[in-house]
């Protein structure tokens with residue numbers, strides 16, 4: 001069992017893992033069996049007009065693509081809640097042996113303090129003389145799971161049971177502290193001059209199908225409307241919405257440059273980072289790691305996980321309209337290269353792992369490749385060759401791709417690629 005699965009679903013020896021494993025057995029991994037497909041052109045409007053100017057992209061094509069992704073796939077999320085507020089409940093300017101500033105911010109989505117909320121854990125280089133560029137991403141293990149610092153508050157949100165890793169009765173305990181530090185190499189990030197912040201994704205919406213009663217949905221789906229309509233937010237859109245609310249806070253933080261915030265995520269949270277970066281153009285840079293089906297991988301290839309499989313295993317991730325494409329990928333009015341293109345002209349990096357076949361690395365690469373024409377419209381370069389680059393080599397321009405050896409995970413090697421890309425595209429002010 002690969003490492004990341006073993007910490008996401010560790011005690012489920014035959015729960016979701018089992019289902020995923022069984023499905024993976026009859027998944028296609030053979031390039032020769034990829035169905036013939038034609039990708040929808042990102043630069044042709046629904047009416048059939050060719051997009052030749054950036055104005056046409058921004059005013060016509062981008063809005064119509066966004067609407068299609070919203071209505072057919074992820075679901076539409078509400079705007080900024082009027083009652084959004086926050087409280088910085090912890091600040092230590094000499095954390096991590098004096099190398100870092102640590103802040104913890106509780107962000108409340110509704111009025112008062114009783115309703116849904118999320119905790120943002122932030123690390124900043126303490127030598128910074130000006131506002132720093134910043135990486136923001138959701139985590140699977142609770143903020144306290146990303147660091148061994150005993151001051152990091154343990155989440156009180158629902159978590160999948162995992163007694164061996166210190167999660168009992170769906171609550172994290174002290175024992176689960178620091179269980180996934182490898183995905184968050186904070187000191188490496190700070191040493192390169194960036195800040196980094198993370199939020200437990202279950203604070204925003206617990207990751208199980210409860211018909212949208214818990215998490216932030218309880219603020220929106222009361223007795224009159226018990227669940228989202230078929231074109232309203234599934235969990236991925238909800239987590240992405242939470243990232244935008246964290247950005248609302250970050251824009252007000254005097255240590256952070258709110259105009260240089262990168263959104264980053266792994267796996268289902270890589271799908272989430274992709275969607276957050278597509279919808280919210282305040283994110284200056286988008287990084288999507290091993291995001292696979294429903295993330296960067298082209299749906300029409302049907303390699304590894306397919307639309308039917310993802311909708312069956314995780315019916316709450318997408319909006320209900322997406323179900324109509326189960327086994328009918330060729331009828332999708334969109335494909336994932338257009339999702340990547342929605343980030344244009346901002347920088348975007350798609351990253352894969354060689355052994356992560358369930359996520360279809362070649363499909364992830366091709367989405368970045370086929371997004372390139374939209375970047376060219378803006379005079380920016382992307383990927384020029386449809387052959388995948390060698391392992392370990394960051395390739396491309398403003399839309400870029402990186403694949404390393406190894407399995408499905410977010411590792412310090414991936415972070416080096418993110419930092420190199422961010423140095424080139426976001427770090428230095430023009």
Ligand code: GCU
Nearest residue numbers: 008020267268269291292305
């Ligand atoms: C499952 C799922 C993927 C997802 C992954 C994860 O494998 O099928 O779509 O990316 O879980 O988030 O860990």
